Amino acid sequence: MATDGAKKPSEAELKDYEAQADAWFRENTPKDPGFMLPLTFMEVSTDQQFEFLCDWQRKVYEAGYLGTSWPAEYGGGGMHPDYQRISTRMMKKYDGPIILNAIGIGWAGPLLLDIGSEEDKHKYIKGMLNADDIWCQGFSEPEHGSDLGSAQLKAVRDGDEYVLSGSKIWTSLGDRAKYMILLARTSNDGPSKYAGLSFFLIPMKIPGIETRRIKKLTGEYGFVQSFFTDARVPAEGLVGKEGDGWMVAMKTLEYERGAKVNPAGGYYLKELDAMGVVDLARNSQRGGKPLLDDPVMRDKMVEQMMEIQALNLNNQRRRMAPLNQDKPMGLAMMNKLARTEMIRDLTEFSLGFQGTRAGYYVGDENAVDDGYWHRSYLNSFSATIGGGTSEIQRNIVAEHVLGLPKGR
Amino acid sequence: MENLGTIGYSEEQVELMEVATNFCRDKSPMDKVRALLDDDAGFDSAIWQEIADLGWLAIAIPEEYEGVGLSLSEVVPIAEQMGKNLMTTPFADVTLAAQAILMAGSAAQKAQYLPQIAAGTLASLALSEANGDWDLSNISAAANAKPNGSGDDYILSGEKLLVPYAAQADIIIVSILVDGAVRLAIIPRGDIVADDAMRREQIIDETRRTYAVTLDGISIGGDQLLDADKTQAALDHVHLAANLLQSAEMSGGTIAVIDYTLDYLKTRKQFGKVIGEYQALKHPITNAYVDYEKARSHLYSAAHCFNDQGRGEVATRMAKATIDKAYSFAADRAIQFHGGFGFTHDCDAQLYRRAAIWHASQHGDATYHRAKLADLLF
Ligand SMILES: Cc1cc2nc3c(=O)[nH]c(=O)nc-3n(C[C@H](O)[C@H](O)[C@H](O)COP(=O)(O)OP(=O)(O)OC[C@H]3O[C@@H](n4cnc5c(N)ncnc54)[C@H](O)[C@@H]3O)c2cc1C
Numbered sequence: 001m002a003t004d005g006a007k008k009p010s011e012a013e014l015k016d017y018e019a020q021a022d023a024w025f026r027e028n029t030p031k032d033p034g035f036m037l038p039l040t041f042m043e044v045s046t047d048q049q050f051e052f053l054c055d056w057q058r059k060v061y062e063a064g065y066l067g068t069s070w071p072a073e074y075g076g077g078g079m080h081p082d083y084q085r086i087s088t089r090m091m092k093k094y095d096g097p098i099i100l101n102a103i104g105i106g107w108a109g110p111l112l113l114d115i116g117s118e119e120d121k122h123k124y125i126k127g128m129l130n131a132d133d134i135w136c137q138g139f140s141e142p143e144h145g146s147d148l149g150s151a152q153l154k155a156v157r158d159g160d161e162y163v164l165s166g167s168k169i170w171t172s173l174g175d176r177a178k179y180m181i182l183l184a185r186t187s188n189d190g191p192s193k194y195a196g197l198s199f200f201l202i203p204m205k206i207p208g209i210e211t212r213r214i215k216k217l218t219g220e221y222g223f224v225q226s227f228f229t230d231a232r233v234p235a236e237g238l239v240g241k242e243g244d245g246w247m248v249a250m251k252t253l254e255y256e257r258g259a260k261v262n263p264a265g266g267y268y269l270k271e272l273d274a275m276g277v278v279d280l281a282r283n284s285q286r287g288g289k290p291l292l293d294d295p296v297m298r299d300k301m302v303e304q305m306m307e308i309q310a311l312n313l314n315n316q317r318r319r320m321a322p323l324n325q326d327k328p329m330g331l332a333m334m335n336k337l338a339r340t341e342m343i344r345d346l347t348e349f350s351l352g353f354q355g356t357r358a359g360y361y362v363g364d365e366n367a368v369d370d371g372y373w374h375r376s377y378l379n380s381f382s383a384t385i386g387g388g389t390s391e392i393q394r395n396i397v398a399e400h401v402l403g404l405p406k407g408r
Numbered sequence: 409m410e411n412l413g414t415i416g417y418s419e420e421q422v423e424l425m426e427v428a429t430n431f432c433r434d435k436s437p438m439d440k441v442r443a444l445l446d447d448d449a450g451f452d453s454a455i456w457q458e459i460a461d462l463g464w465l466a467i468a469i470p471e472e473y474e475g476v477g478l479s480l481s482e483v484v485p486i487a488e489q490m491g492k493n494l495m496t497t498p499f500a501d502v503t504l505a506a507q508a509i510l511m512a513g514s515a516a517q518k519a520q521y522l523p524q525i526a527a528g529t530l531a532s533l534a535l536s537e538a539n540g541d542w543d544l545s546n547i548s549a550a551a552n553a554k555p556n557g558s559g560d561d562y563i564l565s566g567e568k569l570l571v572p573y574a575a576q577a578d579i580i581i582v583s584i585l586v587d588g589a590v591r592l593a594i595i596p597r598g599d600i601v602a603d604d605a606m607r608r609e610q611i612i613d614e615t616r617r618t619y620a621v622t623l624d625g626i627s628i629g630g631d632q633l634l635d636a637d638k639t640q641a642a643l644d645h646v647h648l649a650a651n652l653l654q655s656a657e658m659s660g661g662t663i664a665v666i667d668y669t670l671d672y673l674k675t676r677k678q679f680g681k682v683i684g685e686y687q688a689l690k691h692p693i694t695n696a697y698v699d700y701e702k703a704r705s706h707l708y709s710a711a712h713c714f715n716d717q718g719r720g721e722v723a724t725r726m727a728k729a730t731i732d733k734a735y736s737f738a739a740d741r742a743i744q745f746h747g748g749f750g751f752t753h754d755c756d757a758q759l760y761r762r763a764a765i766w767h768a769s770q771h772g773d774a775t776y777h778r779a780k781l782a783d784l785l786f
C-alpha cells in the first residue's frame with residue numbers, strides 16, 4: 001500500500017511542513033482570475049476554466065502537495081499521510097480552486113493502487129496527478145441511471161480486445177477526458193443483473209467513440225453523451241474478472257470515503273460560502289429598510305444558520321465514536337443527502353433577498369455577486385441528482401442505517 | 409460567525425452515557441412507564457433513591473458542597489437516556505433548583521441546601537404563572553413586607569403554576585416580586601399548609617406531575633430570599649440550563665420514537681408487503697432520522713459549549729429549536745404510520761408526541777428560540 005515505508009513524522013517535522021505549505025498556498029493560490037471558477041468538477045464548462053484548473057492542479061502536484069502520500073515509484077510523494085492532510089488543510093485555508101481530475105485521483109487512482117497491476121500503476125498514476133490525463137466516469141446510461149445495476153452498454157470479448165457498443169450519458173468532462181472508468185455488460189445470463197457487469201479502464205480518444213456535448217440548465221456545457229459503435233479497447237483494461245463490475249464499482253465508493261487507500265488530497269467540490277448569505281441579507285433592502293429587520297426573513301435566516309451549523313457539527317461528530325454509538329454509520333451515510341439538500345435550499349433562499357435584482361443572471365453587470373447565487377442554486381442540483389439522487393440516498397439511509405426493507 | 413459553537417465530549421460524559429444507557433433501559437421498561445401513568449406521585453421512590461445513590465443529583469454541584477464537581481455537560485447524557493426510556497422523575501427539576509441556589513444563593517443558603525440536594529433532597533422551581541409567558545421576569549406573585557413587622561419578614565400572595573412535583577418536594581424555590589423586582593425565595597414544603605394550596609394539574613404529558621401552588625398567606629423571612637443582585641443572572645442561567653436538559657431528553661425521545669416506528673414498519677404488512685417498503689413511509693421516517701442526527705449534533709455542541717460566554721446560549725437555543733422540530737415531526741409521523749392503532753392510548757406513539765408537546769411548552773419552543781437567535785446572530 002501507499003505508505004508502507006513512510007514513517008510517522010514527528011510533531012516538529014509536521015510543524016515545519018505546515019509552515020512551508022502555508023507559505024506556498026499563501027503565495028501561489030490564484031486570486032480572482034476574472035471569470036467564474038467552477039465550484040465542482042462537474043461544473044467545468046469553458047476551455048478557459050478547464051485550462052486554468054489543469055494548470056492549478058499541475059502546479060499543486062509539482063509543489064508536492066497532491067498525491068503526497070502516494071508511492072513515489074508511480075509518481076506520488078511517498079510521504080506519510082499526515083503530510084497530505086496538512087497540505088489539503090492549507091489549500092482550504094487559502095480557498096484554493098478545486099482539483100479538477102476527480103474521477104482520476106478520487107476513483108481510478110485508488111482502485112489501481114488497491115488492486116491494479118504494476119504495469120497499470122506505472123502507466124496511469126502520474127498522469128492523473130499532474131492533470132495530463134483527465135478521467136471521466138461512464139456509469140449512467142440514457143435508460144438506466146438510478147438503476148445502475150441494469151446498465152446495458154455491451155462489451156464483447158474478441159481476442160485481446162473488447163468491442164463496446166451502446167451509450168453513456170451525463171458524463172462530466174467526457175469530451176475532455178483521455179480515459180474513462182466504464183461499467184459495461186459482458187453477460188446477460190448471470191444469476192442477477194449485477195452479475196453480468198464488468199469494470200473497465202478505457203481510452204476515450206479512439207475510433208468508435210463519439211461524444212456529444214449537452215447544454216446544462218445553467219446555459220453552459222459540461223457533460224456529454226457518448227456513443228460507442230464497435231469501439232475496440234484493449235482487454236487489459238478489464239479490472240478484476242468479467243462479472244466483478246458491480247463489486248469493483250462499490251469498492252470505488254469506499255475509496256471515496258477515504259477507506260483503504262490514502263486520499264491523494266485536495267478537494268473536488270468547493271464548499272459554498274454559506275455565511276455569505278448573511279452579508280447578502282445585510283446589504284439588501286425592503287421598503288427602504290435593511291432586509292434583516294424583517295421578522296419573517298430573520299426567522300428563515302436563523303433556520304438556514306442552524307442547518308449550516310448542524311452539518312458542520314455533524315462533520316466534527318462523525319469522527320467521535322462515543323457520540324455515534326447508536327447508529328455508527330448514520331452520519332456518514334446521510335452526509336451527502338443532508339449537505340446537498342441544505343445547499344439547494346440555502347441557495348434558493350438567497351434568491352429571495354435580491355428583490356428585482358433576483359431577475360438578473362450571470363453576465364449582467366447588475367447581477368448580485370455576479371450571479372453567484374443564481375448559478376449556485378442551479379448548479380446545486382448537480383449534487384442532489386449526480387452521484388445518486390436524494391431519493392436514492394434516502395433509500396440507502398433507510399435500508400442500510402435504519403434497516404428497512406428494499407422496495408420491490 | 410464567532411459565536412457558533414463546536415462539538416466535543418469529556419471522558420466523564422462518555423462514562424455516564426454508558427451507565428445511564430443501561431440503568432434507564434433496565435429500570436424503565438415500557439410496562440413500568442405505563443404503570444406509573446396512573447401513579448399519584450408519577451415516579452418510583454425506590455428508583456429515585458437509586459438515582460440519588462448513584463450521585464446523579466450531585467453531578468453539577470461543586471465538591472465544596474459535597475457534590476461531584478462536574479458540570480451540566482455531564483448531566484446531558486443522563487437526561488438523554490431518561491428521555492429515551494420515558495423515565496420521568498424530578499431529576500431535571502432538582503438539578504435546575506440546585507443551579508438556582510448555586511448561582512444566587514447566599515453562602516449560608518448554599519452551605520445548607522446544596523449538600524442536602526446532592527444527597528437526595530427534592531427541590532423544585534416555581535417560576536410559571538397564569539400568563540403563560542416564557543419570560544421568567546413577567547410575574548405578578550409578590551412578597552409584601554408585613555405591616556408592622558421588623559421589615560425583614562414578608563407575606564406572599566399570588567399563584568405559581570406548573571410547579572414540578574410540588575407535592576413531593578422538600579423545598580420549593582419561588583419567583584416573586586419584592587418592591588417591584590423579581591426575587592427568588594426558598595420555601596420549605598412544610599410551610600405550604602392551606603388545605604387547597606396545592607392542586608394537581610392535568611398536563612399533556614401523563615408521565616409527569618405538576619401542581620398549581622397558591623402562595624397567599626405564606627410568610628417568609630428575609631433570609632429565605634436569594635441574592636437580589638444575582639437573581640436575573642440565575643434566572644437566565646436556569647432558562648438555558650432547562651432548555652439544555654430538555655433538549656437532551658427530547659433527543660432521547662426522538663430516536664426512541666423513530667426506533668419504535670421502524671419496528672412497526674418492518675413487521676406490519678399491507679397489500680402483501682411490509683409497509684416499510686413504501687416510500688411514502690420510508691422517506692419521511694428517514695427525514696425524521698436525518699433531522700434527529702442534526703439536532704443531536706446541536707445538543708452535544710450545546711453541552712460542550714454551555715459555559716462559554718455567548719456561544720453557550722447560541723448553541724443551547726439552536727439545540728432546543730432543532731430538536732423541538734425533529735421530535736414533533738418524528739412523533740407526529742409515528743402516530744400516522746401506526747394507522748388505527750396509532751390513534752389508541754395503547755400505542756406508544758402518543759406518549760412521545762405528548763412529551764414533545766410538553767417540552768415545547770416549557771421554556772420556549774422552536775419559534776421562540778429562533779427569535780432569540782436572530783437577535784443574537786444578526
Ligand atoms: C451534473 C451531473 C453530472 C453527472 N456526472 C456523471 C458522470 O460523470 N458519470 C455518470 O456516470 N453519471 C453522471 N451523472 C448522472 C447521475 O448519476 C444520474 O443522473 C443519476 O444517478 C440519476 O439517474 P437518471 O438521470 O437516470 O434519473 P432516474 O434514475 O431516471 O431518476 C428520475 C427520478 O426518479 C427518482 N427515482 C429513481 N429511482 C427511484 C427509486 N428507486 N425510488 C425513488 N425515486 C427514484 C430519482 O430520484 C429522480 O428524481 C451526472 C448527473 C448530473 C446531474
